[in-house]
Ligand SMILES: Nc1ncnc2c1ncn2[C@@H]1O[C@H](COP(=O)(O)OP(=O)(O)O)[C@@H](O)[C@H]1O
């Protein structure tokens with residue numbers, strides 16, 4: 001199994017890059033795990049307490065479960081990937097049966113911060129987009145897809161998102177094998193990654 005980790009700040013285009021990579025590859029040959037599915041279970045908290053969680057700090061992620069699941073997949077064992085709701089700030093209780101594939105992609109803002117998880121990646125990719133570009137994309141996406149308003153996104157950006165990005169996410173570039181510039185759609189980089197994957201299929 002080839003395991004590819006794709007990191008980068010919020011709004012840099014990780015999900016879009018993954019979808020572009022999957023396009024034109026044979027259906028079902030490449031599996032995807034999102035770090036977002038592994039936000040810690042917050043059922044014991046009130047809605048207000050959940051809203052106040054710092055979702056950009058590594059401690060918000062259940063790295064133990066994510067690492068265990070990736071090792072299971074590597075050992076050819078299917079996993080039940082949790083399903084996460086950005087509206088409720090919690091796992092939904094549903095799971096998604098995820099089967100081992102020849103190639104697995106793991107994507108998320110913090111996936112390179114955990115040494116044990118990082119060591120499982122054969123290829124580490126960091127997607128880069130400038131800060132202003134990422135904020136604009138995040139604003140538009142969170143309002144249209146994640147039930148947020150302008151004030152909420154900007155407050156979160158100032159209080160946690162930007163400081164956490166500078167402290168935990170940007171420094172992870174040092175571990176990247178490939179950095180994809182993604183201020184604009186980067187078809188050349190996508191083709192290169194797809195070629196690497198095709199060699200393993
Ligand atoms: N290269 C790009 N140029 C313009 N918009 C982009 C680009 N990549 C992604 N987007 C848009 O930016 C938003 C955030 O992208 P997404 O892939 O969800 O980022 P991430 O998963 O890194 O948070 C989406 O609305 C997406 O369509």
Ligand SMILES: Nc1ccn([C@@H]2O[C@H](COP(=O)(O)O)[C@@H](O)[C@H]2O)c(=O)n1
Nearest residue numbers: 009010011055056086089090108109161
């Ligand atoms: N309940 C939550 C959980 C996370 N976030 C934000 O999601 C961002 C990571 O996801 P991307 O798709 O943007 O990589 C992260 O910056 C968290 O702030 C949230 O808003 N609500």
